[in-house]
Amino acid sequence: xxxxSQKPSRDICxxxxxxxxxCQVDSQVTMMFWYRQQPGQSLTLIATANQGSEATYESGFVxxxxxxxxxxxxxxxxxxxxxxxxxxSIYLCSVDREGLYEQYFxxxxxxxxx
Amino acid sequence: xxxxxxxxxxxxxxxxxxxSLNCTYSDQGSxxxxxxxxxxxxxxxxxxxxxxxxxxxxxxxxxxxxxxxxYVSLLIRDxxxxxxxxxxxxxxxxxxxxxxxxxxxxxVRA
Numbered sequence: 161x162x163x164x165s166q167k168p169s170r171d172i173c174x175x176x177x178x179x180x181x182x183c184q185v186d187s188q189v190t191m192m193f194w195y196r197q198q199p200g201q202s203l204t205l206i207a208t209a210n211q212g213s214e215a216t217y218e219s220g221f222v223x224x225x226x227x228x229x230x231x232x233x234x235x236x237x238x239x240x241x242x243x244x245x246x247x248x249s250i251y252l253c254s255v256d257r258e259g260l261y262e263q264y265f266x267x268x269x270x271x272x273x274x
Numbered sequence: 275x276x277x278x279x280x281x282x283x284x285x286x287x288x289x290x291x292x293x294s295l296n297c298t299y300s301d302q303g304s305x306x307x308x309x310x311x312x313x314x315x316x317x318x319x320x321x322x323x324x325x326x327x328x329x330x331x332x333x334x335x336x337x338x339x340x341x342x343x344x345y346v347s348l349l350i351r352d353x354x355x356x357x358x359x360x361x362x363x364x365x366x367x368x369x370x371x372x373x374x375x376x377x378x379x380x381x382v383r384a
Contacts, residue, residue: 203374268317
């Protein structure tokens with residue numbers, strides 16, 4: 161399995177501001193995913209980030225709100241823009257080496273928007 | 275119809291008993307199936323994955339897959355208080371994306 165780290169682990173932000181979350185993997189992976197887990201809910205996929213191509217977003221999520229970068233095979237960022245209290249969630253990145261194997265999750269970023 | 279459905283919880287079992295978790299999925303083209311354990315305040319931890327029909331055992335955990343019935347289950351034998359968590363069933367679709375069930379919360383009573 162891959163070792164995945166995320167920064168920050170948690171943050172409290174004011175509405176209207178933006179936060180960038182970093183995801184670092186200890187080995188090269190083809191596919192990285194960003195999920196959101198709202199309080200008491202299961203995981204919802206935000207977008208898929210493959211190196212060398214634009215991120216693909218799921219229904220209900222847009223690039224202007226959740227811009228993603230994937231500059232290389234071990235790193236990705238997710239920005240939560242113009243935040244509102246409804247964005248308070250845990251944000252998780254996950255990796256899948258070739259799309260054919262198991263997905264592993266990072267420790268998550270707990271975001272609170274006041 | 276939800277893509278992945280899990281049996282509603284919470285599930286409470288006495289220590290030492292078997293906990294049985296069920297999951298059904300709607301996409302017949304799904305090829306791989308996963309069980310994650312999530313402790314409160316933590317990220318999901320992969321505990322079992324299965325690709326072929328039948329049973330797969332790993333320690334106290336057994337995953338069972340029946341593609342014809344679009345059904346996957348997880349058995350936890352000799353349940354321990356440390357098994358108390360939410361268990362998430364996930365199905366990988368042909369586009370490599372995971373679809374998650376709502377989760378089943380398990381409580382093991384000492």
